[in-house]
Amino acid sequence: MxxxxxxxxxxxxxxxxxxxxxxxxxxxxxxxxxxQVRLADRLRGARGGQVSLRCPGVGELAGRVVDVGVDWVLLAEAGERELLVAQRAVAAVAGLTAVTAPAGEESAVDRHLDLRRALRGLARDRAAVQCLLGDGGVLTGTIDRVGADFVELAEHPLDAPRRRGAVTGVRAIALPAVVAVRTA
Missing domain, CATH: 1.20.5 (Single alpha-helices involved in coiled-coils or other helix-helix interfaces)
Structure with missing residues (x-):
């Protein structure tokens, strides 16, 4: 016992x-x-919700989170405009919920769909865009091509289609200078 x-x-x-x-x-x-949680995981957890992204040089960019890539966030703004934001340019995010997507949830295809490839899609579509730059500048036109570290923009007014007579110039923009690209 x-x-x-x-x-x-x-x-x-x-x-x-x-x-x-x-x-x-x-x-x-x-x-x-x-x-282990990345900002992309937090943003993926906010899909479908409204967020506000604070970006130096540009200010607040707000909209509904549509998708999140390895280095970009796609927001839907009012009026059916979309806003492709470079994650490296995001200083702060408001509107996140407690939900966080599991780390590494993106597929192999998602991991290869970086900002340059997303911008190439806009170039292919010949969409008129506004390029919001880190210095506060805004350039308008159509993305003609995307290089390894730059975007080439045919500058023209947003309300004019990209035609030789409407193009006022072609500008190469260093990719790190691009904070966001807004569709017209």
């Missing part, structure tokens, strides 16, 4: 020590898990 009582007592002490260790470890484990 003494041995049974001793073993029971030792098992209770061991279980209590394990529970105490788990309580001490839980906050540390949660911090480590939070340390």
């Amino acid at each position: 003494r041995w049974e009582q001793l073993f029971t007592d030792l098992e209770a002490q061991f279980a209590e020590q394990e529970a105490a260790d788990a309580r001490l470890e839980a906050p540390s484990r949660a911090r480590a898990e939070h340390g």
Whole structure:
């Protein structure tokens, strides 16, 4: 009977020590898990919701989160305009919910669909756009081509189609200078 009582007592002490260790470890484990979350994961968790992105040089860009790529966020603004925002230009985000998409949720195709490829889609569509630049400038026209580190924009008024007579010039814009591209 003494041995049974001793073993029971030792098992209770061991279980209590394990529970105490788990309580001490839980906050540390949660911090480590939070340390793996990227802004893209938080934004993917906000799909369909309204957010406001603070971008230096441009200010607040707001809309409904449509999609999130490896280095861009697509917002739907009022009036059916879309806004493709470079994630590197985002300083702060308002409107996020508690939902976070699992890290690495994007597919292999998503990982290859970077900002340059998204801009090439706009060039292919010959869409009239506004390029919002980090220095606060806004250039309008049609993206003619996208290089390794630049975008070439045929400048013309948004309300005029890209025709030789409407184009006032062609400008190469360094990709790091592009904060967002808004469709007309």
